[in-house]
Amino acid sequence: MNQSEINAQWQPTARPLNSKDLKTLVLSSLGGTLEFYDFVIYALYIDTIVKPLFLPHTLSPLTLDLFAWGIFAAGYLVRPVGGIIMAHFGDKVGRKKMFTLSVAMMALPTFIIGVLPTYEMIGIFAPLLLLIMRMLQGAAIGGEMPGAWVFIAEHVPKQRYGLGVGTLTSGITGGILLGFIVTIIIDLCFTTQNILDYAWRIPFIIGGIFGVISVYLRRFLSETPIFKELAARKAIEKNIPVVTVLQKHKTACVIVALLTWSLSTAIMVGILITPGRIVGGIYHFANLDWRIGGCIAALTLTLGCIIFGWLDDKLGSTKTSMICWGGLAVSSLYFYSSLSPDMSLTKLYLIWAIFGLFIGSVAMTPIIGTRTFPPAIRYSGLSFSYNLAYALFSAFTPTLTIYLLSPEHLLGEYSYLGAGIYISFVALIAIGVGFYPLAKKGLEQ
Template sequence: MSQSEINAEWQPVARPLNSKDFKTLILSSLGGTLEFYDFVIYALYIDTIVKPLFLPPTLSPLTLDLFAWGIFAAGYLVRPVGGIIMAHFGDKVGRKQMFTLSVAMMALPTFIIGILPTYETIGIVAPLLLLLMRMLQGAAIGGEMPGAWVFIAEHTPKQRYGLGVGTLTSGITGGILLGFFVTIMVDLYFTSQNILDYAWRIPFIIGGIFGVISVYLRKFLSETPIFKELAARKALEKSIPVVTVIKKHKTACLIVALLTWSLSTAIMVGILITPGRIVGGMYHFANLDWRIGGCIAALTLSIGCVISGWLDDKLGTAKTVILTWGGLAVVSIYFYSSLAPDMSLTKLYWIWALFGLFIGSIAMTPIIGTRTFPPAIRYSGLSLSYNLAYALFSAITPTLTIYLLSPDHILGEYSYLGAGIYISAVAILAVLVGFSTLAQKGWQNNANNKSVNS
């Protein structure tokens, strides 16, 4: 990579996409799909497997909900630890090595979950082991997500930056689609008793195998041209990257943190909590029906991520956040207000597809967030702000959502809109953040922008 191929803002110059770009996108996206599948498969089994098999049967329904989703949230709470450590070495020794390590760290705990004894067998040790495995998964994905976005952002030509990051995000969220698909297959081919007895283990064991495949695939990727250029010019960060981030890039951290709140809420509430807890639990649709609906939403989510990235390249950030996040603010209220126990499956699936499409606006979080930091500390900056924010908001979101959905609390008779109101609020927040100067222009290597970037 010659200096002429890196512009003044340390981005790949505008050029046509070539076969190497497509290979990088495909391999990175597929690896992200397999790893994210490992992480979210737990959420898809909370009501049908985790609560009946891993928690004491004497607990009240509300307590079961809080403990089950608390174990899920624990995976997010440890993300900053794994993310900061892997990002440090990603900025020091290279993006690719950490990009591969994160997948390897995900595969083992996923496989172990698939062979864990249940509460009936070993008592309270069962949920404690499950909690430990979730924490190990969280540490792994803490390095995976920011690392993947930085990796693609530094490979993709400038005029295709949004499309590149959006496509990768689509691949990562495709893991949710894969998770729904595998659980649907399990539901179709096994009886409810078979699933409780042994078949629930199959998706987790498959996930562990997927992790090994991901490690193999990433051997075919090359280091990012920008990191190579930094190393060649001896321009790598000489101090501890995360310290530089905290001292000099507070505005960028705030922007990423707020956008992460929007992203985490849209994914956790709209994609992971809504199928089983709301459509299945509140409106009493059958397991297979809500799994199919969730699968449809996950598919359109992946499509929406690509569209969001393409729009950012074509229209710019300000117009794109209005169309994407602004659209989600409206559609979320429409979706939850339309749900009814007696509605047809056709209507349910159509409005769920539309809802999922606009949740694709989450791709704007990495598109904006990755470019707000200079390349020497980009991995650390994105990882610190993204993972800390995700840990914070994922810890409060399940409890807050359950609270909003209760007719005994703040929303009263309008509690059925609780999830929609929460998603709509954070979507509007994302629109406002998208209008900031740093969000639109990103970090720029000139003296006039120093005040903006710190």
């Protein structure tokens, strides 16, 4: 098999799923769940912990929002650095080694956040240390997600590609679900004062322990057959992989970047900002109520990733993109237009569940993106374009969302639709990308 033949064989040929495939899916998905939990637990505590304990009380509410969400976004800004470095070695020495390293790099800063002194104890050093830990987490997650997607794409058989990548993505987003569950348990077991005093540290310390478990679990994974083939035939990229990506695969980079914009906005706005900042902050639902709602959305999100991955195997990427991203555009506008302080919890949870299901559209980003690069530089190509785009769009998404939600700004009396309009806009972009030939079939076109 020469280099061109290996490039054409972008994943294992069609065959039934076997026990080894299932083991790989389960261990990879569980590891992704534990690592993504570590990364997003910060967002679930921004309003209840970060702002009161790590920032000066003299700041205005808007400034507090911008600083707190700015520290959150910092984790995304450094993702390209971690992603490019780990992807470089992933294309050179193997997917599995970097796949394991990324989760080890996540565990330590998560544990440290759990034992950090607060602003009252050490002043300005508290938010600075928190910022540094978030940046270290960002570097780790930058290598984790593209590495996980490539790892599964090169393991599962061709006719189960969408289901395999969708299932892995559901495992990764399951970290959000786990985060909501843990914070709900904390809310139920401790008083508000207890949480502010010490109980808020528990989820982060648990996250550090989860990281160690993830490292152990990944010892049982084997290197991907595609990389083994590249190594055996000495077809590993001889140049710096990311340089080859920039020279020869610009179209693939643009496709992944645009889809990443859609993914990052759906997750950041729909899942992470909406519960505390919108449902809790603007519509004044109790902490426990919006955490349960967020938990329901995270659950249906994980189901949506699997459903839309399976649908991609059946209908292809273009039709599936129209269904899932189109559904997200409609359901997001309906969700935000229906919110009101006096609505019943039953209705809130129902429309939130539907909205969360269509946020599962995010699985289409790795499904389409992974197959647009040849094996020799696949990890670097996906990691570079995905992480760079994520850093770019996440840098302004929290600020833009807060701006759109303010009645004094652009949308005026329609500001309650701000988040929905933004999500619908990026969903339409994703639908358009789905019609591009390289996005339809990848290297098989």
